[in-house]
Structures are given as structure tokens and as C-alpha cells.
Amino acid sequence: MPQSNLTDAPAFQALIQHFAEAKEWQMRTLFSQQSDRFNRFSIETAGLLLDYSKNRLNEKTMDLLFQLARECDLESKRSAMFSGEKINTTENRAVLHTALRLPRGASLVVDGQDVVPEVHAVLDHIKAFSDRVRSGQWTGCTGQAITDIVNIGIGGSDLGPEMTCRALRPFVHPRLTMHFVSNVDGHDLDAVLAKVPSESTLFIIASKTFTTRETMMNAQSARSWFLQAHAEPDLPRHFVAVSTNTEAVRSFGIDTENMFPFWDWVGGRYSVWSAIGLPLALAIGFEGFSEFLAGAHAMDQHFQTAPLEKNMPVILGLIGIWYRNFFGSSSLSIAPYHQDLSQFPAYLQQLDMESNGKRVTAAGQPVSTATCPIVWGDVGTNGQHAYFQLLHQGTDVTPVDFIAALKAAHDLEGHHMVLLANCFAQSEAFMRGKTAEEVRVEMRAQQIPDEKIESLLPHRVFPGNRPSNTILMDKLAPSTLGALIALYEHKTFVQGVIWGINSFDQWGVELGKVLAKNIEAELTGAAHPDAHDGSTNGLIARAKISLSE
Numbered sequence: 001m002p003q004s005n006l007t008d009a010p011a012f013q014a015l016i017q018h019f020a021e022a023k024e025w026q027m028r029t030l031f032s033q034q035s036d037r038f039n040r041f042s043i044e045t046a047g048l049l050l051d052y053s054k055n056r057l058n059e060k061t062m063d064l065l066f067q068l069a070r071e072c073d074l075e076s077k078r079s080a081m082f083s084g085e086k087i088n089t090t091e092n093r094a095v096l097h098t099a100l101r102l103p104r105g106a107s108l109v110v111d112g113q114d115v116v117p118e119v120h121a122v123l124d125h126i127k128a129f130s131d132r133v134r135s136g137q138w139t140g141c142t143g144q145a146i147t148d149i150v151n152i153g154i155g156g157s158d159l160g161p162e163m164t165c166r167a168l169r170p171f172v173h174p175r176l177t178m179h180f181v182s183n184v185d186g187h188d189l190d191a192v193l194a195k196v197p198s199e200s201t202l203f204i205i206a207s208k209t210f211t212t213r214e215t216m217m218n219a220q221s222a223r224s225w226f227l228q229a230h231a232e233p234d235l236p237r238h239f240v241a242v243s244t245n246t247e248a249v250r251s252f253g254i255d256t257e258n259m260f261p262f263w264d265w266v267g268g269r270y271s272v273w274s275a276i277g278l279p280l281a282l283a284i285g286f287e288g289f290s291e292f293l294a295g296a297h298a299m300d301q302h303f304q305t306a307p308l309e310k311n312m313p314v315i316l317g318l319i320g321i322w323y324r325n326f327f328g329s330s331s332l333s334i335a336p337y338h339q340d341l342s343q344f345p346a347y348l349q350q351l352d353m354e355s356n357g358k359r360v361t362a363a364g365q366p367v368s369t370a371t372c373p374i375v376w377g378d379v380g381t382n383g384q385h386a387y388f389q390l391l392h393q394g395t396d397v398t399p400v401d402f403i404a405a406l407k408a409a410h411d412l413e414g415h416h417m418v419l420l421a422n423c424f425a426q427s428e429a430f431m432r433g434k435t436a437e438e439v440r441v442e443m444r445a446q447q448i449p450d451e452k453i454e455s456l457l458p459h460r461v462f463p464g465n466r467p468s469n470t471i472l473m474d475k476l477a478p479s480t481l482g483a484l485i486a487l488y489e490h491k492t493f494v495q496g497v498i499w500g501i502n503s504f505d506q507w508g509v510e511l512g513k514v515l516a517k518n519i520e521a522e523l524t525g526a527a528h529p530d531a532h533d534g535s536t537n538g539l540i541a542r543a544k545i546s547l548s549e
């Protein structure tokens with residue numbers, strides 16, 4: 001039912017009624033009433049297990065949420081995405097990151113053309129190039145094998161490659177050190193240039209548009225730095241590009257033979273599967289990169305074919321809707337219990353918040369409910385010693401996604417058991433909390449006087465009943481990482497469909513870009529003292545005083 005207002009959907013109304021009762025439920029009670037709650041509310045696919053039993057929901061909640069998904073036409077919208085319909089309506093584009101992980105020999109015709117052979121032609125180019133760099137056959141201008149790779153890009157042209165290279169650190173070629181420069185703040189590039197030898201460094205200029213100010217500025221500065229030590233004809237051995245803009249790549253001076261193209265139907269934040277993933281292919285090798293794509297493809301097939309009731313991204317997405325639109329949770333914390341996933345929360349911030357941080361529907365009407373929560377987080381156990389205090393005892397209920405690998409990629413004794421124990425303990429603590437009576441018993445056992453117990457009691461009680469999901473994988477490897485990212489991509493899609501928004505444009509980033517251009521001209525040239533509001537004029541004037549000293 002393509003409803004104009006989500007709140008008018010019958011299932012949404014039924015969920016409002018249901019919530020009146022559900023908001024009082026205690027998860028401790030739900031667990032004591034259902035000893036098989038883990039079996040009922042967990043699902044395993046594509047190398048991932050999702051335990052969603054520690055949530056404030058029951059079968060009826062899920063049934064109503066599935067009904068809501070059907071009333072929002074999730075199944076037909078899912079088909080529209082996979083088949084290449086132009087669901088990004090404000091940019092008149094298809095959304096086909098899933099085509100990037102289709103196996104060779106598959107077929108997907110868009111605008112009269114099968115895109116799969118093109119995808120695999122680029123993959124073949126990536127394979128040939130990454131094989132040559134990794135084997136040492138591709139050398140720098142003095143004949144040395146490449147030792148350092150610097151990816152220059154921002155947003156989707158940085159976060160995906162950087163996050164995945166970090167996540168798969170144990171698989172990285174021992175000769176190669178990967179660097180990522182994204183910020184226009186020169187401290188970023190400067191710090192990397194200070195570390196890398198120009199004669200054995202390969203720069204990848206990654207930009208879908210090849211016009212992004214930050215990336216172009218960093219690319220030009222890297223180019224000038226290189227030319228201080230080497231000659232112009234040496235550039236092609238040290239600079240390659242990933243882009244959709246051949247002309248701009250050529251005029252930068254990069255040999256278009258060494259340009260890795262992709263297509264307008266790949267959104268920036270969905271592009272790690274395209275040539276934007278070149279740093280990952282270089283780092284872990286093409287075979288590993290293929291496993292990464294295959295892991296995502298396994299999740300695609302699951303998302304595409306499993307009934308909603310047994311569909312991991314659908315379940316994860318709908319649980320998010322339950323907390324955002326009924327409990328009013330305004331943020332979602334991501335807690336990977338894996339140091340190598342340290343960038344995963346930042347990656348999900350772009351994926352989720354740039355996709356679903358929207359206030360109008362795809363039809364341009366104001367949305368009738370809240371949309372994307374703030375996504376944030378850090379690795380466990382570090383977060384436990386920082387912000388988990390608020391998660392346990394603060395005034396807001398913040399759902400948490402725990403992510404862990406059951407096997408470690410190191411053999412340091414004991415560490416991994418302590419890590420996993422902490423991960424499981426935190427979700428248990430969020431769910432159970434600690435009652436006043438439990439605190440009293442514990443303190444009495446420590447011989448603490450009753451008076452002191454009563455004064456400390458309010459501080460030591462944990463309300464509990466705080467929800468979380470736990471996602472487990474056997475080990476963090478290319479295929480499980482691929483499946484994990486695809487899980488969250490499809491979760492984002494599911495939520496965008498429920499909210500009725502276009503998850504695939506990002507007009508909200510434009511205004512600041514335009515204003516920055518004007519201000520840049522004023523900072524470096526003539527100031528227009530009245531061009532802005534009083535605050536901005538004041539800041540520009542004050543900056544100019546320091547800049548002129």
C-alpha cells in the first residue's frame with residue numbers, strides 16, 4: 001500500500017496500540033517466560049548469526065512489523081532495486097551496487113544493456129593491475145617495487161576502502177603499507193607524505209565525480225610533492241585514478257589506461273564493491289577481493305529471496321523502526337568487539353545517515369515520523385570505559401548492535417576469551433540490569449552497613465531492559481566482512497522503504513559546499529564585510545587578521 005503518511009498505515013496504527021502494552025514489558029520476564037527465546041529470535045545466514053532476542057518485542061511485535069513492511073510495499077521495492085529500476089528518483093538513477101557482486105555469467109539488463117560484462121571487465125582490470133603491483137612487476141620510476149599505497153578520496157571514496165583494509169589487516173600483503181588521505185586539512189596529507197618514499201609510492205585518486213574540492217586539492221598537492229623529486233613522465237607509474245569522469249582524469253595527467261571506471265548507478269557510500277575497492281584488492285589480493293564480493297552476494301541472495309519473517313536485513317531494519325518510531329530512540333550505538341573493525345561505526349554513519357537522514361518522502365512531502373537515528377560507536381572493550389556508563393544508567397534508552405568474531409586472527413593467550421566474555425556480559429547487563437534487592441544482597445555480603453547501602457542504592461541500581469542485537473561471525477574474513485556490510489546496506493534500504501524516502505540521494509551536503517567556496521574566496525582575497533550574518537562576518541574578519549600576520 002503506497003500510503004501518503006506512514007502513520008496512516010493500518011499496521012502502524014496497530015503497532016501504536018501494541019506499543020502501549022509492550023513499553024511496559026521487562027525483558028527479564030520475557031526470557032523467563034520463553035526459555036527458547038534465543039531460538040525463536042535468532043537467525044543465521046551468509047556466515048553471520050543475528051541474535052535479536054534481547055529486544056523488547058515478542059512474536060506479535062514482529063508480525064505487526066512484517067505487516068507494516070508489506071503495507072509499505074517492501075517486497076516490490078526490493079525487486080525494483082535489484083532489477084535496476086530508477087529508484088533514485090531525484091537523480092533519475094538506478095541503484096545497483098548489488099550488480100557489482102553478481103558472479104561472472106549472470107545477466108542484468110539496464111537501459112537495454114547487460115551491465116554484468118562491464119562490471120567483470122573492470123574486475124579483470126583490477127585483477128591484472130593488483131597482481132602486477134603485488135608481485136613487484138609494476139614498479140615505480142626508479143625500478144623499485146611499490147611499498148606504499150596512498151588512497152586520496154573522501155566520503156564513500158575513502159571510508160569503504162579504509163575501513164575494509166583496516167578490517168582485513170591480517171590479510172594485507174607484507175610489503176604494502178596502506179595510507180588514506182581524505183581531509184582537506186593539510187595536516188592529513190602532510191603526515192602521510194612525511195612517511196612515504198616517493199620512488200615506491202602509488203597514489204590512487206578516488207573520486208566518483210573527480211570534482212570534489214577536498215580530493216582534487218589533495219591530489220594536486222600530492223602531484224606537486226611528487227614532481228619535486230621526479231619528472232612529469234614518471235607520473236603515470238605513480239598515479240592512477242578511480243572515477244566515472246574520464247575527461248577530468250585525463251586532464252589531471254593520469255593515463256586513462258590506468259583509470260578504473262565505475263558507473264552513475266553506484267552511489268558513493270555503496271561503492272566499495274566497485275573500483276573504489278581497488279586499495280582493498282591491492283592490499284589483500286584479487287582472490288580475497290572476490291571472496292569479499294561473494295560474501296556480499298550471499299547476503300544479497302538471502303535478502304532477495306528469503307521470506308520477510310526469515311530475512312536478516314528485514315528483521316534488523318524493522319527492529320530499528322520499532323525503537324525509532326515507537327520508543328523514540330534517537331540514536332543507535334554500534335559496538336564492534338574487534339579492534340580491526342574500529343572504523344566500522346564511522347562507515348555506518350555515512351551509509352545510514354547520508355542515506356536516511358531525510359525529512360521529506362520520495363514524493364517530496366514532509367515525513368510523518370522520525371527517520372534515521374544518529375549512528376555512533378567505537379570498539380569494545382574501549383567503549384565500556386568511556387560512554388557505556390550512559391548506556392547503562394543514563395536517561396535515554398539507546399539500542400546497541402554488538403558485533404564479534406568467534407575466532408581471533410592472533411594467538412595471544414587469553415585475550416580473545418576476555419574480549420568475547422565482555423561482549424556477551426554487556427548485552428546481558430543491558431538486558432538484566434540490577435535491581436535494588438540484588439544490590440542490597442551484594443552489599444550486605446560485603447559487610448557494608450545498612451545505612452551506607454541505602455544511601456548508595458540509587459547509584460548502584462541498573463534499570464536494565466535496554467535492548468541490543470548481537471551479530472556473530474566465525475572469524476573476520478573477506479567473505480564475512482562482505483556479508484556484514486551488505487547486511488547493513490539492506491537494513492538501510494528496508495528502513496528507507498518504511499519511511500518512504502529516497503535513500504540514494506544526498507542533497508543535504510550541497511549548501512555547505514557552495515558557501516565554503518564563497519568564504520574561501522573572501523579569506524584569500526577581498527573581504528565583503530557585509531556578505532554574511534554578523535557571526536560569519538565576524539569569524540571571517542578575525543581569521544583575516546591572523547592570516548595576514
Ligand code: F6P
Pocket residue numbers: 154155156157206207208209210211212215268269354506509
Ligand atoms: O559530499 C558527499 C559526497 O558526495 C558523498 O556522497 C561521496 O561519497 C563523497 O562526497 C565523495 O564524492 P566523490 O567520490 O565524487 O569525490
